[in-house]
Amino acid sequence: GAGVSQSPSNKVTEKGKDVELRCDPISGHTALYWYRQSLGQGLEFLIYFQGNSAPDKSGLPSDRFSAERTGGSVSTLTIQRTQQEDSAVYLCASSIGLAGGDTQYFGPGTRLTVL
Amino acid sequence: RKEVEQDPGPFNVPEGATVAFNCTYSNSASQSFFWYRQDCRKEPKLLMSVYSSGNEDGRFTAQLNRASQYISLLIRDSKLSDSATYLCVVNGQAGTALIFGKGTTLSVSS
Numbered sequence: 001g002a003g004v005s006q007s008p009s010n011k012v013t014e015k016g017k018d019v020e021l022r023c024d025p026i027s028g029h030t031a032l033y034w035y036r037q038s039l040g041q042g043l044e045f046l047i048y049f050q051g052n053s054a055p056d057k058s059g060l061p062s063d064r065f066s067a068e069r070t071g072g073s074v075s076t077l078t079i080q081r082t083q084q085e086d087s088a089v090y091l092c093a094s095s096i097g098l099a100g101g102d103t104q105y106f107g108p109g110t111r112l113t114v115l
Numbered sequence: 116r117k118e119v120e121q122d123p124g125p126f127n128v129p130e131g132a133t134v135a136f137n138c139t140y141s142n143s144a145s146q147s148f149f150w151y152r153q154d155c156r157k158e159p160k161l162l163m164s165v166y167s168s169g170n171e172d173g174r175f176t177a178q179l180n181r182a183s184q185y186i187s188l189l190i191r192d193s194k195l196s197d198s199a200t201y202l203c204v205v206n207g208q209a210g211t212a213l214i215f216g217k218g219t220t221l222s223v224s225s
Contacts, residue, residue: 035215041217059212091159104213
């Protein structure tokens with residue numbers, strides 16, 4: 001069956017530009033997560049959506065980062081005025097949504113390079 | 116203390132070896148525990164959940180020690196295909212996202 005999909009798979013941008021990354025979760029999954037992973041590093045939690053609840057934005061590193069989830073399905077992560085330190089793989093995951101304790105299924109990620 | 120800590124390795128073992136990874140977590144209220152596997156330049160994938168009584172899946176055995184707040188993963192009869200990074204994962208506060216350790220790298224050689 002269809003898993004989590006993300007687009008684009010690769011994005012190269014210039015410093016100062018805005019970028020939008022898209023995530024399509026598994027159908028029926030109410031929870032959606034964004035992480036980023038820098039080269040050789042662990043996963044860094046960014047933001048978590050659960051159903052209609054207010055998202056947990058506690059992991060967003062600065063106000064240049066924002067995310068929204070429309071209609072409880074597709075999510076978009078936006079990075080404004082990108083900086084070189086934003087270069088990383090941005091991973092999206094979804095889960096059925098059992099209070100944050102259930103299995104997360106990851107998309108293939110978007111590799112962002114800021115020149 | 117970091118929320119989830121793992122020995123980063125790398126663990127370099129020959130085929131057929133038995134290798135064990137440990138992980139400690141700081142939140143005593145955690146209820147869900149997992150091991151994920153991440154291949155180079157790929158996304159993490161669930162390897163197995165970890166249950167209080169311990170559980171086994173083929174060559175893989177996971178154990179949980181709540182009193183000491185650590186989780187272990189034992190791999191028996193290592194295969195070349197087991198080479199990957201193994202991520203220890205614990206749930207955070209109720210209703211929040213899972214917390215991932217930085218991972219332990221395993222390299223199995225022939």
